[in-house]
Amino acid sequence: MGGEVTLIDALERSQSGGLRQRAEGLQDLKHVLRYNVQSADIGALKGVSFHKIFEVLFEIVNFEKGSWVTAKTATTRSSAETRLSNASSTLRLAIEAGIRSSKLKTVKAVLDHVTKAIAITPGRLCLPLMLDYAKCLRQTVSYQPHAEHLPQDYWAATVSFCLQTLKKITDELNEDHAPAGTDPSSVATSMSNKSSRSQIRESGQSQGVRSLYKQVSEEIVGALSPLTATPNAPLSSQAPRLLWALIDFLKNGSGTDKSQQEAFASINHVLAWTVTESVELTKKASSQLVRLIKNHWPSKSIPKAEPLINEMLITLLYLKPYMAWAIQRENSTTMRLDLSSMHTTLREEYSGRKERDQLRFDDIRCHDRLPASETEGTVRIAAFSLKPGVGSRAASKEACWVLAYILGYLNCILSSDVADRSVSSDGEHGEGGRRPIKRQRLADDWLELLATCNRGSASARICTLQTIVFVGQEKSLSAQQISQAIDAVGAACSEENFTVASWAFAALTSCATQKSAADQTLFARWAGIWQLASRAIGNI
Numbered sequence: 001m002g003g004e005v006t007l008i009d010a011l012e013r014s015q016s017g018g019l020r021q022r023a024e025g026l027q028d029l030k031h032v033l034r035y036n037v038q039s040a041d042i043g044a045l046k047g048v049s050f051h052k053i054f055e056v057l058f059e060i061v062n063f064e065k066g067s068w069v070t071a072k073t074a075t076t077r078s079s080a081e082t083r084l085s086n087a088s089s090t091l092r093l094a095i096e097a098g099i100r101s102s103k104l105k106t107v108k109a110v111l112d113h114v115t116k117a118i119a120i121t122p123g124r125l126c127l128p129l130m131l132d133y134a135k136c137l138r139q140t141v142s143y144q145p146h147a148e149h150l151p152q153d154y155w156a157a158t159v160s161f162c163l164q165t166l167k168k169i170t171d172e173l174n175e176d177h178a179p180a181g182t183d184p185s186s187v188a189t190s191m192s193n194k195s196s197r198s199q200i201r202e203s204g205q206s207q208g209v210r211s212l213y214k215q216v217s218e219e220i221v222g223a224l225s226p227l228t229a230t231p232n233a234p235l236s237s238q239a240p241r242l243l244w245a246l247i248d249f250l251k252n253g254s255g256t257d258k259s260q261q262e263a264f265a266s267i268n269h270v271l272a273w274t275v276t277e278s279v280e281l282t283k284k285a286s287s288q289l290v291r292l293i294k295n296h297w298p299s300k301s302i303p304k305a306e307p308l309i310n311e312m313l314i315t316l317l318y319l320k321p322y323m324a325w326a327i328q329r330e331n332s333t334t335m336r337l338d339l340s341s342m343h344t345t346l347r348e349e350y351s352g353r354k355e356r357d358q359l360r361f362d363d364i365r366c367h368d369r370l371p372a373s374e375t376e377g378t379v380r381i382a383a384f385s386l387k388p389g390v391g392s393r394a395a396s397k398e399a400c401w402v403l404a405y406i407l408g409y410l411n412c413i414l415s416s417d418v419a420d421r422s423v424s425s426d427g428e429h430g431e432g433g434r435r436p437i438k439r440q441r442l443a444d445d446w447l448e449l450l451a452t453c454n455r456g457s458a459s460a461r462i463c464t465l466q467t468i469v470f471v472g473q474e475k476s477l478s479a480q481q482i483s484q485a486i487d488a489v490g491a492a493c494s495e496e497n498f499t500v501a502s503w504a505f506a507a508l509t510s511c512a513t514q515k516s517a518a519d520q521t522l523f524a525r526w527a528g529i530w531q532l533a534s535r536a537i538g539n540i
Helices: 007-014 019-038 050-070 074-101 104-117 127-142 144-149 152-174 184-193 196-202 207-229 239-252 257-277 279-296 303-327 333-351 391-415 439-454 458-474 479-492 498-512 520-538
Strands: 119-121 364-366 384-386
Touching: 007 019, 007 050, 019 050, 019 074, 050 074, 050 104, 050 127, 074 104, 074 127, 104 127, 104 144, 104 152, 127 144, 127 152, 127 207, 144 207, 152 207, 152 239, 207 239, 207 257, 239 257, 239 279, 257 279, 257 303, 279 303, 279 333, 303 333, 303 391, 333 391, 333 458, 364 498, 384 391, 391 439, 391 458, 439 458, 439 479, 458 479, 458 498, 479 498, 479 520, 498 520
Parallel strands: none
Antiparallel strands: 364 384
């Protein structure tokens, strides 16, 4: 390019009647925008507001889209598609550069244009615009002040557009009766007269188009996350559609870790409302979400999967009372199997972590009574609390705490009748002399948990011991069960591995907070543990 490129010149050339001049003008405009984005000097775009830039690009896109739709031959359609893609990518770059500094009027104009231009007619999507425009939408609402200041009708319309687009894409990707072997060029020629679904069928579910749809769906899900996160979001009208659309997206299982994390984040934003305001909806969704968490939980924890794991842990915390409710129903067999399968998946992954990636003993503190000033806002149970911290390690240890807590909670509801917490201290009878339900199976489950604290790798034993810590705080244990715990866990207290031994003492400390722990039949056993603890302290 000869001479200095100015923004005003680029806009004037972009609006010219000639195809060549318009293309050169768009290239000049891209150059100016890229330079100012890279230099972080948006103020250098003097003389023209971003609202004006957007309006010019809206007109160009609408014109080129019309040429693309009405093209009669494959050649003219291909040329129009190139020009349309060039215009849409320029708009995306302009939004990236200027949307944060734009006023609400401009934000509304962008949303109006994007949601209308991406469709040809109801049910038919404009393929050349889809990805750039999905990114434009996401970029616009990802700036949280814009999402929060949207009027409720704009919020609802934008969310509705996202859900309709997701449904359309899901329908396309699930279409499995497509004959193969059709030349893609014939699809382009007939696009103006056929639905996008027939287009995909004729192209034999071409990998290129399927890949495009998947990328667009990921961008749309990325836009839903900030929209649902706004504190003033009118979720009551959209909660069911949002929840089921996001569940359907996750069921497809084709998204990246980031898009799956954003989907679970949006689900959590919805659950924050439904757990109290739409109980029946949460009940219906809980079984689906349990299966999704089981299927999406990584077999091996890696740093890039941590955000996804964190969101799934939040989901499980929201579902905690619903899981207990579902497993007590008469027809709870399916839910019990799903929870058991998920429990196994979570336990195996956590047991396979390196010791440094699990909850560390020096991350917690043991206490009986602390001043309110020291416990306010802390993550805690009756006997233990998580030490406060900042930075990535603080987030990591909080996630480990929650995971160990969830493992303990799942063990409780899977191995006992949560409704019956009145086990007597001798472990033989419940209230009224009635024998507790499924006594033999419950005893076997408890003994199996205790047995695993003395076998396997150090990480696996730590996982079991941490589970016992939370089981001891979550449900009532009989004197007999505590006696069994002292015998099994006491062996781990003598471990040479300091971390294993420390968690063994923590597990017994948790058991010691039980009322039945004061049973006189346990005095001798507790005395033995006290001696082990005294020797351990002396060796430090």
